[in-house]
Each structure stands twice: as C-alpha cells, then as structure tokens.
Amino acid sequence: MEPLTRQQLETRILEAIQTVLAEGDQSYLQGLSQTDLFEALENEMRFRGLYAHSDTETPIVIRTILERHIAQWVQDLASRTKQAIPASHIEIEASPFARLRATASAGILRTKVALYISFTSPAQDPHMQISPNPV
Amino acid sequence: MAYIQGIHVMAHGDRTEARRIAEDIQRNQRLLVGTGAMYGAGAYAYYPERLLATLRDWPQVLFEIDENAIIEICKRDGTSMGFFRIPGTIGDYVGIHVLAFANLD
Numbered sequence: 001m002e003p004l005t006r007q008q009l010e011t012r013i014l015e016a017i018q019t020v021l022a023e024g025d026q027s028y029l030q031g032l033s034q035t036d037l038f039e040a041l042e043n044e045m046r047f048r049g050l051y052a053h054s055d056t057e058t059p060i061v062i063r064t065i066l067e068r069h070i071a072q073w074v075q076d077l078a079s080r081t082k083q084a085i086p087a088s089h090i091e092i093e094a095s096p097f098a099r100l101r102a103t104a105s106a107g108i109l110r111t112k113v114a115l116y117i118s119f120t121s122p123a124q125d126p127h128m129q130i131s132p133n134p135v
Numbered sequence: 136m137a138y139i140q141g142i143h144v145m146a147h148g149d150r151t152e153a154r155r156i157a158e159d160i161q162r163n164q165r166l167l168v169g170t171g172a173m174y175g176a177g178a179y180a181y182y183p184e185r186l187l188a189t190l191r192d193w194p195q196v197l198f199e200i201d202e203n204a205i206i207e208i209c210k211r212d213g214t215s216m217g218f219f220r221i222p223g224t225i226g227d228y229v230g231i232h233v234l235a236f237a238n239l240d
Contacts, residue, residue, distance in 0.1 A: 023210045024173045039171035046147045047179060047218075049189035053148035 009058060013050065013065055020044050021073060026080065034074050038066050138199045140234070141180030141219065145194045153194030154239050160196055161236070165228035166221065174208050177220035178229050185217030194238045198231040 020041065021029070032040060042062060045051075051058035143166055146152035160166060166178035181187070183197065205219040223229040 020173055023216070025175060028175055029173070036171065040173050043147075043169075043171040044173045047144070049187035049193075052189050053193055 030077050038070050137202045139202045140199050142186050143180040143196050148193040150194050157236050168223040168225050176225050177222040181218045196236050197234045200231050
C-alpha cells in the first residue's frame with residue numbers, strides 16, 4: 001500500500017476526529033476541559049490504530065491538528081448541547097395552592113427559585129388547616 | 136455467569152513500557168483505568184475479532200471477563216464500535232482474568 005500524502009493523512013485524521021466527536025458521549029465530552037479533551041482525542045487516535053507503532057510522522061500530524069482545532073471543537077461541543085435541547089418553560093400544577101415555573105434545558109427540571117412545598121396531606125399534618133373560605 | 140474475551144492494547148505500542156505493565160497485569164490480574172478517554176472512565180479493550188489490523192503488532196493482553204462487568208461502546212444508531220469499556224475510577228484498577236500476552240518481545 002502506498003503511503004498517504006500529508007494532505008490525505010490530515011483528511012483521514014480529521015474525519016476520524018469528527019466521527020469520535022459525533023459518536024462520543026456528548027454530556028461526558030462537554031464536561032472535559034480543553035486539556036482533557038485534547039488528551040482524550042490523542043489517546044483515541046492511538047486506540048483506533050490510526051498509525052502503526054513504527055510510524056513516527058502520524059503522531060506529530062495528529063498533535064498539530066489537535067493544537068490547531070481544539071479550541072473550536074470545545075466551542076462546538078458547548079453550542080451543540082444548546083441546539084440539541086432548546087430551553088423550554090414548563091408549568092407544573094404542584095398543588096391547588098402552588099405553581100412551579102421551571103426552565104428545562106438538559107432534561108433536569110430546574111426551578112428559577114428554590115420553592116419548598118410540603119406534600120404532606122392534611123390528614124398527616126395536624127398543624128395544617130385549609131379553609132376554602134379564608135376569613 | 137458468562138464470560139467474554141477482550142484484547143487490551145498496552146502502553147500505546149511501547150514494548151519496553153508494555154513489559155513492565157504486563158508484570159503487574161499478570162501478577163494482579165488487573166488493568167489500570169487511565170485518563171483521557173472519549174467514552175467515559177474505564178479500561179478499554181477490543182473484541183478479539185474486531186481488533187484493528189494496525190494494532191495487531193502492538194503489545195497486548197488477551198483476557199476474559201464477566202460480560203456483565205463491561206459496557207459495549209456503540210454508535211448512536213446502536214452499531215457496535217468493536218470495543219468495550221470496563222468501567223472504573225481513574226487511577227483505580229479493574230479486575231480481569233489474563234489468558235495470554237502478545238508482542239512483548
């Protein structure tokens with residue numbers, strides 16, 4: 001097999017990295033710092049057998065590509081989440097007496113204000129009295 | 136309990152380092168959970184039939200492990216990527232049963 005040209009090699013590496021970034025666990029990847037993502041991608045290229053053990057050129061090309069693009073990839077990963085899961089407002093009827101307004105952006109319900117509501121039923125709470133006709 | 140086999144490529148191809156690591160793996164029947172993974176913390180290994188051709192000459196350990204102790208790495212469409220993760224904490228070890236080493240010399 002003929003050796004790859006530098007450009008072919010770079011293209012192959014970039015394709016592999018894009019695949020990894022697309023298929024990887026997005027929430028996990030977004031939690032990585034730029035340094036950790038760099039290391040993870042470099043390890044991944046080795047793990048994927050992108051070059052033979054005797055190949056000394058490819059690791060250098062990989063490092064050069066990572067250094068050139070890592071900041072952009074970190075930014076892309078961050079924006080990808082926002083696009084994938086748009087923020088939405090949800091209103092929950094928690095009880096006839098309370099209403100929670102929450103913003104969901106990653107599947108976890110987050111209230112803007114911490115509201116503490118007792119769900120203890122009147123029968124269990126002798127101190128709670130509810131009158132339909134408050135005085 | 137069913138067992139499956141895996142191939143863990145050692146020391147990124149560095150045979151000198153791999154020989155040192157192999158002693159620990161053999162003695163303690165374990166793999167170290169390293170840093171810098173794309174699919175979560177754990178020790179990674181290929182299914183033997185899916186090992187890439189470019190990795191065949193790299194130092195490696197063949198082992199077996201309870202199939203319930205692994206997480207197969209798949210694409211978003213569910214297609215297997217040919218390798219799996221033995222979940223663990225970075226810096227800790229995960230247990231395996233060593234079958235053989237290759238390409239250490």
